[in-house]
Structures are given as structure tokens and as C-alpha cells.
Amino acid sequence: xxxxxxxxxxxxxxxxxxxxxxxxxxxxxxxxxxxxxxxxxxxxxxxxxxxxxxxxxxxxxxxxxxxxxxxxxxxxxxxxxxxxxxxxxxxxxxxxxxxxxxxxxxxxxxxxxxxxxxxxxxxxxxxxxxxxxxxxxxxxxxxxxxxxxxxxxxxxxxxxxxxxxxxxxxxxxxxxxxxxxxxxxxxxxxxxxxxxxxxxxxxxxxxxxxxxxxxxxxxxxxxxxxxxxxxxxxxxxxxxxxxxxxxxxxxxxxxxxxxxxxxxxxxxxxxxxxxxxxxxxxxxxxxxxxxxxxxxxxxxxxxxxxxxxxxxxxxxxxxxxxxxxxxxxxxxxxxxxxxxxxxxxxxxxxxxxxxxxxxxxxxxxxxxxxxxxxxxxxxxxxxxxxxxxxxxxxxxxxxxxxxxxxxxxxxxxxxxxxxxxxxxxxxxxxxxxxxxxxxxxxxxxxxxxxxxxxxxxxxxxxxxxxxxxxxxxxxxxxxxxxxxxxxxxxxxxxxxxxxxxxxxxxxxxxxxxxxxxxxxxxxxxxxxxxxxxxxxxxxxxxxxxxxxxxxxxxxxxxxxxxxxxxxxxxxxxxxxxxxxxxxxxxxxxxxxxxxxxxxxxxxxxxxxxxxxxxxxxxxxxxxxxxxxxxxxxxxxx
Numbered sequence: 001x002x003x004x005x006x007x008x009x010x011x012x013x014x015x016x017x018x019x020x021x022x023x024x025x026x027x028x029x030x031x032x033x034x035x036x037x038x039x040x041x042x043x044x045x046x047x048x049x050x051x052x053x054x055x056x057x058x059x060x061x062x063x064x065x066x067x068x069x070x071x072x073x074x075x076x077x078x079x080x081x082x083x084x085x086x087x088x089x090x091x092x093x094x095x096x097x098x099x100x101x102x103x104x105x106x107x108x109x110x111x112x113x114x115x116x117x118x119x120x121x122x123x124x125x126x127x128x129x130x131x132x133x134x135x136x137x138x139x140x141x142x143x144x145x146x147x148x149x150x151x152x153x154x155x156x157x158x159x160x161x162x163x164x165x166x167x168x169x170x171x172x173x174x175x176x177x178x179x180x181x182x183x184x185x186x187x188x189x190x191x192x193x194x195x196x197x198x199x200x201x202x203x204x205x206x207x208x209x210x211x212x213x214x215x216x217x218x219x220x221x222x223x224x225x226x227x228x229x230x231x232x233x234x235x236x237x238x239x240x241x242x243x244x245x246x247x248x249x250x251x252x253x254x255x256x257x258x259x260x261x262x263x264x265x266x267x268x269x270x271x272x273x274x275x276x277x278x279x280x281x282x283x284x285x286x287x288x289x290x291x292x293x294x295x296x297x298x299x300x301x302x303x304x305x306x307x308x309x310x311x312x313x314x315x316x317x318x319x320x321x322x323x324x325x326x327x328x329x330x331x332x333x334x335x336x337x338x339x340x341x342x343x344x345x346x347x348x349x350x351x352x353x354x355x356x357x358x359x360x361x362x363x364x365x366x367x368x369x370x371x372x373x374x375x376x377x378x379x380x381x382x383x384x385x386x387x388x389x390x391x392x393x394x395x396x397x398x399x400x401x402x403x404x405x406x407x408x409x410x411x412x413x414x415x416x417x418x419x420x421x422x423x424x425x426x427x428x429x430x431x432x433x434x435x436x437x438x439x440x441x442x443x444x445x446x447x448x449x450x451x452x453x454x455x456x457x458x459x460x461x462x463x464x465x466x467x468x469x470x471x472x473x474x475x476x477x478x479x480x481x482x483x484x485x486x487x488x489x490x491x492x493x494x495x496x497x498x499x500x501x502x503x504x505x506x507x508x509x510x511x512x513x514x515x516x517x518x519x520x521x522x523x524x525x526x527x528x529x530x531x532x533x534x535x536x537x538x539x540x541x542x543x544x545x546x547x548x549x550x551x552x553x554x555x556x557x558x559x560x561x562x563x564x565x566x567x568x569x570x571x572x573x574x575x576x577x578x579x580x581x582x583x584x585x586x587x588x589x590x591x592x593x594x595x596x597x598x599x600x601x602x603x604x605x606x607x608x609x610x611x612x613x614x615x616x617x618x619x620x621x622x623x624x625x626x627x628x629x630x631x632x633x634x635x636x637x
Contacts, residue, residue: 070109071144078151084127091119094147106140113138113147120151126193129153130224130231159189160230164203167218167238177237178206191231196222200235207239208275213298213308214240243273246299246307252314256290260348261312263377264288273298273308285314288349288372292317319344327359327632329528330625331535335359348372361536364388379408382419394537394548395519399425405442417444429519430543436518437472450489454607454634457499460488469521479511481521483554487637497564503637505556505578506586514541514552514582522550523580525593528630529637530556531576533595533614535628540580546623551580555587560636562601570608572599574636594618597627599636607634 074094079085089095093112117134124132131154139146162185164177180186185199200217207215219236245267250258264284267277278296285294293315302308324338339355351370357363366386374381382405390397405419421440426433443466449459463485471477485505492498507523514522524530524537531539540548556578564570577594597614612630619626 070105072109072147073144074147074149076149076151079153084124084153087123087127088120088151091123092116092149094149106138106145109138109145109147113149116149120149124151124153128156128158128190128192130157130191131155131226131229155229157191157224157229157231159185159187159191160225160228160232161187162199162233162235164235164237167236176207176210176239178203182206185233191222191233196220196233199233203235203237205275207237208273211242211244211272211274212239213243213273213275214301216240241302241306243302243308244306245269245271245273245277246303246305246309248310248312250312250314252316254316255319255344255347256314256316256349257347260373261285263373270307278310281312285312289343289351290316290319290349325633327630329536329630329632330628331527331538333360361392362388362390364390374406376408379406381406382417390520392524392537392548393535394524394540394550395427395429397425397427397520399423399520401425403440403442413449414445414447417446418442425518425520427519429549430545430547434518435473438469438518438521439472440467440469442467450487455603456489456501456635457497458489458491460486462486471518477512477516479509479517481507481509483507497562497570499562501558501560501562501635501637503556503558505554507554508584508586509552510584514550517550517552519550522552523554524548524550525554525556525578525580528612528628528632531578531593531595531614532574532597532612532630532636533576533616533628534593534624538624539578539593541582551582552584553586553588554578554580555592558637560599562635564601564603568603570601570603572601572612573597574599574612574614576614601635609633610635612636 072094074092076085076088079088094109094116113136117136120134121132124134133152133154135150137146137148137150139148162180162183164180166177183199183202185195189195200220204215204217216238217235218238219234221234221236223232223234225231246269248262248265248269250261253261264281266280266284267274271277278298282294282296285291291314293313295313297311297313299309299311320340320342322338322340325336327335327337329335335357336359337355337357339353341351341353343349343351345352349372351368353368354366356365364386365388366384368385369383371381373379382403384401384403384405386399386401388397388399401421401423403419403421405417407415407417410416419442421438421442423436423438423440425436425438427436445464446462448461450456450461451458463483465484466480466482468480469478483505484507485503487501487503490500490502492500509517509522523540525539526534527536527538537548537550541551543549556576558574558576560572560574562570562572573596575594575596577592579590579592581588581590583590594617595614596617597612599610599612601608601610603609610630610632614628614630615626616624
């Protein structure tokens, strides 16, 4: 490190050493002449200053106000663990000079290094290294100058014990406090600051679940024992008064019926306060689709009866919307769809939707109506009517269908639905035409834990469906169609985002021979929502002329690795497999078709725009193309 011992020198704001010199004297000359001289000098100095500011930061060399700055490089020794190295590097000014003042001189570089080693010790202690040391050296004989950090992490300190004690004002029994084994920080764990903070939050959250809305951590005492490299922690907790849920008021309602919202409150007046109930109510309000903003506030104190008032502030969103979209697939070509929706017909979140879609494989129009709180606050009625013509290669189906379905949340995130439907259709396949009048009684059980509709990163979804069908026109034509689908998402990395998605689906039709089942109720595999790389509905039993005729069972498997390389751009690698089979048993051993491919994702506010290209791995000669291309909105599953 270099220091200046010249008493007549000081460090200016520019970082360069400047000597103190006498200023310009005006003498006894003419005042106007002296002013002109001073003005000329000031202008010259200003021009010189501006010209010297034209330097740029490039390759670690910094142009300062009065010339070229110091060219240096930085290295760190003593840290083997990759994540710890990244944390130290992120905390360093020298490793990220563009975020701070550039080191114009050795003095500035030394000052910056001093700040860095101080920060390194703080970071290391936060990671559990309480005996850590950090130092630096500067070798100014090299070009560029070398700034080297030497880190000694020392041993990792672990938790010896954690205790919770009541605050002096705590008038409740001490046994109401959470137990240490309920916390995320246990004996033997590394004493990291993030884990300690997580434990603090858990203490407060557990108390708020037990009826203490004003619970707070008053003091944290951490005792470090260097002899055995352990730490002991004591949390001093104040619970405040226990509260019961009191009156709930709403603010901001314009067209939404307040009684409807009261019907979805997950508690009764007088129930013990539980923060999870507040969060559940907020989630239900958002799920109505009626609000853009929902804020729930608890009163600052309980009343004389231990009641805690709750205030709900909402901002209604626009209840009508129009949407349109396009898609492209190699087999289906260009597709388009549009819809109109009203989400609050009569003030109680009644939803009316009308939609149309068309592609090379047909056209359809559909109308639906949803009535929430249908004889129960967790129950809804769904009415759906469709008029369509489907024209894939396998068949031509013209039909009119109607369905009435009652749906109910029987357990958190678990929904059961049952209903009645009728479908009148006329189907052509291989020059044969047959008419049907199918009565159905569908039953669905689903459980969804995924975190996003269009771009999930964790959780999963299970859907079980059973639909008995009876053809009124043909005596004895009754069959049962069943499917089971499970999708799971696993976040492998948070930064950058890397998600592994998996999907498995099986289905079967029993009760009739394959050709006695209507062609549009049989199973077909292949296409963008099935086995990418094979044409739509092409992986199925075939006729002699190569036309898909459909099967009585289906099995599909998919694995996809999704990564985000920027905020807007993502990539995917996938493998799909499966097939539809003549037998009603999808596991009977018929040959599966496999495909693999790549995908590009462009992330928008309403979900990712997806472009996939799939390649068949075991194509059938003279039948399967070398690839299939798909473009649509949302992930494949």
C-alpha cells in the first residue's frame, strides 16, 4: 500500500494527488482586465475538464477526470465451495467495479479492498463461519496491478441448542410457545443467518396460527462458543392477547354483491384467529376473477370481548373481456380462436363465456355458464353447450352436445365433479356413417398443487375421470370410458430457473368392442398435446389404407427440462412416448412410439409463447414425417 507523506499535498475529489499552490493574484491592475483574465482561465479549465471526461470503462481500465486510471485485476484464494465463492464475489466492490466508484489510484484501490475484506467477514459469519478471516495484498509491480484476497473460512459453527422464552409482559402459559423441534433450525445445523431469520419467522407464524395476531420476537441472543465451535440461540417472544375473529367489513365494492363474498369467508364470527384463514380468504377472493387488488387488514387491537375486526379492501377489475389467439402445427396447419367473457353477470361472480375456434381439422362454437355457491358456498354449477365439426384424418364428426356439471371442493385443492350430458352426433369413418345419441354421467376427481396455470414450476396435478355412456339409438350399446393423468413439476434451480416437468396419462374403454365405440370417443395419440414428433392422432390402430381408426386404450409419457436463459427467453428439451391400442389394457405390451425434441419459449404477461419441434425416434416407414413443428400459448403441460 502506498501513502503520501507530503504535508503540502491532499487528495482531491478526482482521486489524484494535488499540491497546494498559491492562487492567481489580481494585483493592482484594472478590475475589468483582472475579471477578463479570471474568466479566460476558468473557461480554459472548464474545457480541459470536459475533454478529460471522455474516457470510458473498458477491460478493467478506468479513465478518470484528469487522465487514465489504474488498470488492475482481482483474484480470490482460500474458498473452495462454489456458492460461497459466488456470495463473496457478489459482495465485493472490486469484482463488480461498475456498481461503485472506479479505483482511480492505488489509494482508492486500497480503500476499496479494506471495505471488501470487512464485508467478506460479515458474509462469512452470516454463512456460519464465525472464526473467518480475510486479508488482501496489492502487487503494483505487475501490469495490470494484482489485487489478491486471501480468505480463511475456518470451521463451520453448528447449533448447540435453541430455546424460546416468554417476554416479561407475557401473561400466557409458557407452554403455548412453539417447541424447538417445530422450527427449521435444529441442533447440529449450520448457524446461518438466513436459517436463524427463518426460525424467527416460523415462531411468529406458528403463534399467529394459534390465535395470537400480535405475536412478535422481542429479542434474539446468539452466544458463540469458540472452544467447541457451536452457537446457542435464545428467542424472547411476546405473544400479545389471544384474539377471536370479529366483524368483517368490505371497502371498494361497486358491482359485486357483498353477501356473495361473505359466503366464501372461511371462518365464522368468534372463531380463534388463524393467519392461514386470512390467507385462504384472500386466495378465494382472487380466484373469483373479480378483483385486481385484494388487501386484508386486521385491526391494531382487540376489543373488550377479545374480538379482532377484519377489513377487506378490493379493487374490482373489468368484468368483460375479449380474447383471440392463433396457433400453428405442422399437421393441423394454422388455427385461430376467439372468445368473449363476462365474469359478473348478476353481481355474484356468475360467468358467461362464448368461444369459437377453427383450424384445418374443423371448427367449433361453445357457450358456458358458471354459477358459484350453488346450494353450498364451495359448490358451483357448470352448464356447457357445444356445436362442432371435427375433421381430422381419422373421421368426420358433426355433433351438438350439452353438459350440466356440479363441482365441489371437498378438501383443500381437491375438487369432485359429477353431472349429466347428452351428445347427438353423426360420424363418418372410411365411407361408413353412423348416428349416435349418447347419454353420459361423467365423474371427475382432481387435485392441483401447481403454482401457475400457464407456466408452473412446482407442484402437480392429478385428474381422474370416469364417464359411463349409453347410446339411446342402439340397444345394449353401453360402455365406460376412464382416464387418469398425473403431471408433476420439480424446480431444480432457482437462478437460473430450471424446471423438470413430467406427465403420465393412461385411459381405457370397456364394455364394447373397438368398432362399436363411436370413432370420436376412441383413443388416439400423437400431436402437440400428446406425442410431439408424430402427426395428430396418427399413433393409433390403422386401417388397411393407413387411416387411424382409434383404440380402446392409451398410454402417454413425457419428460421435459425447461430453463430460462433471460427474463424473456427460455429453452426446453423433451422426450415423449406412448400410443393408442386395440386392447382395453394400455399395459398389454403393444409397441410404443418415442420422440424427442427442442423448444423455444418467449415469456409474456399471460404465459409463455411456445415453439416446439419434435423428431420421431422410431418412425414407421413411409408414414411418419421427419419432424413436426408446433406453436401455441402456454407450456405443453
